Amino acid sequence: MSQIAPSPTAAVLIIGDEILSGRTRDTNLNTLARFLAPLGVDLMEARVVGDRQDQIVAALNALRAAHDYVFTTGGIGPTHDDITADAVGAAFGLPVREHPEALAILARRYAPGEFNAARRRMARVPEGGVLIANPVSDAPGFQVENVFVMAGVPKIMEAMLDDVAPRLK
Template sequence: MTSSSETTPVTAAILVIGDEILSGRTKDKNIGYIAEYLTNIGIDLREVRVVSDIQDEIVQALNALRARFTYVFTTGGIGPTHDDITADAVAAAFGVSIDHDPRAIAMLSERFPPDQLNEARLRMARIPAGADLIANSVSKAPGFNIGNVYVMAGVPSIMQAMLDVVAPTLRTGVRMLSDTVRAGLREGDIGTALAEVAKAHPEVSIGSYPFFSEAGPDTNIVVRSRDPEKLAVAMAAVQAMIDSERARLAV
């Protein structure tokens, strides 16, 4: 990985492709994994979109995202069936041809003998012209990278293996740090005071997340910053606010 300065954040988007996600038949397990992975290596995930298996919609979404963010990661739609059209859509988005790639065929041949490398499986070897392959240690069918777009499988275990291959090649920024404090108060009790703390620390991200515990409604407050000193100062302000509000409400 190569690091950039804090003033030039590295950004990313995820494009999830597949009717099965939109219909609810398949529950996505990739977004959270990728988001946490990118955060841990200093890449800011800024947007996630989910699109159906319609080529024009994939092309439109992909072109919009790749123009706005440093990287775009797609998941889904690179299998052996007729509705796996991601590779064709990516080729269309970049205006390049697509065909069976000898490198991809060689990868598939490591798993499938010649008599099993049928037309359906060979669909997974169709790669846009000019793309680099992403190795797949799980099932051998590769993903690929073209421009700032990384095309990966939708099956979580395969996607994760591909992401491990991709990560060392990415430009990264300063890692986002975070700290959490449990308020012991309802979100509505601290909303106004928390807003004042956030206003006083504009370079730090402060979020509140209500939940229910055995004791009743409660709130976690999460403070995020790339600067450890600013994080510590903001956390101290949040804790002081919590102590003050607890004392006020206890009267």
Template structure:
């Protein structure tokens, strides 16, 4: 079995709808490439008791817990203090991070609020941030990163080589225009029963000029995924549709994706 992971998104702005999360899709794909199975995504508010309790719970359940959000300089950036509490260690200035931030900031601008970004739980290992210097960090199996997508992605790429992974997840997609989920449901279920080690998903799509269904086989056994792909292609053809390998073309700019019906 591959190592497991959970993504913990921290921030009132996500729960209120003010900000749309842009990190989960990126992390899910990269974790799969590293052979780490993403099992859960949880979104929680900037509430100390909730953050501490959730970290304690999830780090015991999964091999890797990745958090995003709440490590900036403002009063509501409380993730780091909560991680320290969850591990029962002090939250304190990390000298090397402090020095890097001080050198990066304009003279006279490294105020008390910005100095908070140099505070880490004792024993944490910084994750380099080539975008804005303020570090993320790892402590135990918890990896704490920024919520700003370009900073989070840069942090993750520096973190990735240190993550214990397994066999990369591979996938194979077939789609057919005009096909509806109701037509393929019975045959698809039969394929899934024959191949329980492969995850087979059905994803309707709708474009201004086309609609149909994409069928994706996914797993860590490349041969099994390929076998499932052959069965899926045969099913599409048997039902009188034209199977096309890969995902359907993306929606045109400004066009909203919808559901293709059943």
């Protein structure tokens, strides 16, 4: 008698003080659930944490140990509170550096003189991370092992899923 392999499992980590304060309504969880179900991936857990590195690291480490895939949304933009790349690097024990391909993508996006230090922050990726294409605003997300790090803006996050889908088993 053959065993049916269990479906892969996933968790979502929603990052941002704006979600917890109620200033912004999360729709990414629903979008991810609707994306994963037809692919045969069971969404088992979701957590929301603020823009605090220790909380992001603790939640990410717990979720990535318990599930086949973790999807994060939020915290990869150009502002001072966008700390997700640093938190993912800390969770994996990896240095975070400017990714050459991400830098090139962003440099093409902005007019001369507009590619400032804040916008360069969006090119920071933990060492060894693989970019996730962003057809909406070009600023890429990234994948480290079983963790997919995506934008918090719903339209952008949803567009990134096209690049993520072929990576899932």
